[in-house]
Amino acid sequence: MQSDDKPDNGQTNPSFFDLLNQTPPAPDTDLDKDPGTARFAELRAGWNASWEQGGFLHQRWEDLRQAPRAGWHSMANWVKATIGLAAVCAVIILLDGAAEALADALHRLLTAVPHVQVGADTSTGVFAVIDQPIRSYIAAHSASLAISASTVYTLWQIIGLFALVGGFARSSGARLTWTAWGAATIAMVYSSAPADGRTIATALAVLAWTTASTLALRGTTLRPHVFTHIHNAGHHIAPQIHLPAPTAPPADEAPDNVHPLQKR
Template identity: 65%
Template structure:
């Protein structure tokens, strides 16, 4: 019987045996799964900056997924709450001159503009007018509390209101109505934009380490002239090559 006999050839390992060998090797000291388990076990004590990068990636991905789920649910709940609040708000007559006094110069053009441009919207003109009022109130109160987002909202709300007054006021009184709207918005901005300044901020940094500086005066050492032995200085000994 020769060595080429198929009966003498070693039997190749089965797939199950190969998987078992890989599993044992991976969990042995220094193996792939062993190192991953050690990194996971030490992650709590290592902190965010020293933990393994793959753990950071898994945590970041899980946090992003959780944030998306919460945001999706929160948007639905907020939308339902806002719709119920607006439906519960009393209906406001839009498109009719119901205001009186100085406020009517600004409010009536806004009502007319909203009534003329909200017919194709899925909400009523009364709801749009309520949202306009709530937005202005939010910008005024939030800006007074020095919120940057509220200050931007107040600025955009004022610009939109002035544009509506200009567009909806008749031509003979448009300039006066727009000027009064600008003055009213500017006066209210004293509260909404409280703390803002048009002057550029200048920051001066002085670094003082607290070290005591003592002046020192360095004088060169006096040069002592060589003693005069009577030998002329222009005579040099003859050197042999």
């Protein structure tokens, strides 16, 4: 016997007791011979009956088969509940793994960063011309801070990367950050670069920053936007003509050549 409990949308709520109710009773003769065999035969008969037309398992299979065509609003409630429960479990597992990975990444980012040194660097190239003055400036001006110079250098890199990506995504706040970050970077290079090569190092820093700005500030123009709004406040002319009502002339001024029609 199927459960007749129905929700508001008219769908039948399946119950596991429907499967037990479909199990036919075993004959008394079989119980007298071998109760275990009779009980197994009873369960097998119930299993077969549940897969027949209108059976419990047959209806559940039909709900699953029709779910893709029915859509979310028309599929069976127990299918939606199963999908929702599986989705919640998957989100919990992903959030747990993402939280551990993010915490580990932040820990390594703030602790296992390259050491910032003051003085000459063995690295060469255009990047070293710009990067070494920045390292020297940060190391020389962060001795009294509560964080290490390596952490300050790492945060400087993260902020620059965030401003570059956010500016490419046309974020106004990220573009303001990119502008301030570039000005601070050029100032650090100018302040800490060697005196004999300060002009070249600063020029390279400016060129590198302006080149990267083609991505961070794409679509930005210095031309002011002129909004033209024309409003005609003239008089409105309505196409209406008012004619005075005709008035009859006085009796003494009526023409004598006008005579009323007479039926003959």
